Amino acid sequence: MQLVRQGDPRAFETVYDRHGGAAFSLAYRMVGNRVVAEDVVQEAFLSIWRSRLRYESERGSVRSWVLGIVHHRTIDALRRNLTHDRRRTSAEGLEERQEAPERTDVEAARREEARSVRAALETLPDQQTKVIELAYFGGFTHTQIAEMLDMPIGTVKGRMRLGLEKLRRELSGRVGELAV
């Protein structure tokens, strides 16, 4: 990241090559529409390029940092421009799904990592998985989720916290399966 901080486009291109696929996959998973996902990822990477001095290595890996920015940008886009109903009923994304080919060891490792995290998620009680997925991937606030599921806000918040705690414990037992 040192060269990126200094404004080197080639170094930035390397960052995109390493993390652009994961960023696009996350945005696409959240919005279900390739065009919107592309817009969000482009906006996120441009903000990374233009604010590159703000990356702090002690706060986590570059990948987590990049995906955190993409996640926030996607939520902004969802809450600003899109209705959740439209997103849910859009068939476009499903028609255009194009899985990344497993061409390299890195891609194979990423796919295995995804399987491992999903397996950890599957150990959570359904109610905890549901609130976590609605919030993280759906971009819904706890208030909206409480209304949707017809449950008290305190219950929603509690399930989010307990679910993350259980997921953390599950993942700590699978450290060897997670790519860096």
Add this chain to the structure above:
Amino acid sequence: MSIDQHDRFQEDIGAYLLSALEPAEQAAFEGHLAACPECRAELEELRLAADALPRSVEPFAAPQSLKRSLMETVREDAKPARRPLLERLFGGIRPQLVLAGAAALLIVAVLVGTQLGGGEGRKVVTAAVDRSRVPDATATLTLDKGAGQLRVTGMPHPRAGQVYEIWLKRGDQVQPGPLFNTDRSGNGTGAIPDDLGGVDAVLVTREKTGGAMKPSEAPIISARIS
């Protein structure tokens, strides 16, 4: 801080990590976090789980057109500036006139933002920012039914022990408003639930955690609304 208040904030940790808090709650939570080592420790533990969530996603190939378009912009950005922007735009005009023109443009931008930015009953104001202190920042104020929401991007995360504070300016009086923070990507939102009747401008300064009763510095953001 009472134990009840602490417990209430502690219950918000999961929702905060999942970006599921309402903007005003998020600002309050971040204010608490700055002063609570116990909540910070739990947050960092649970962050490991939250950070793993995007890794559960099935990988999809990003289109090549996305990279081409992105890198074109990046390479254009990276070209050394031959002359300052104002000079390029207004070459040959005396600097004083350029600055006066720029000030007029800012006013026009605010007015255009005010008049064109809103939907029915809503008004969106583009705020002026102090580029010498927050060079990458942008800010917009959305006014709707007497309440306001200030959205910022490109703002640095406040230093430890600091928070952003909103001020409501009515004539010569400046009244403290809500506090807010920014996330790792420099985005933040401050919700202003009070009646904004009679408010001339919404200002932002950097203050100590917990906020101040009077601004300690000149505003870094200023949104004129009348």
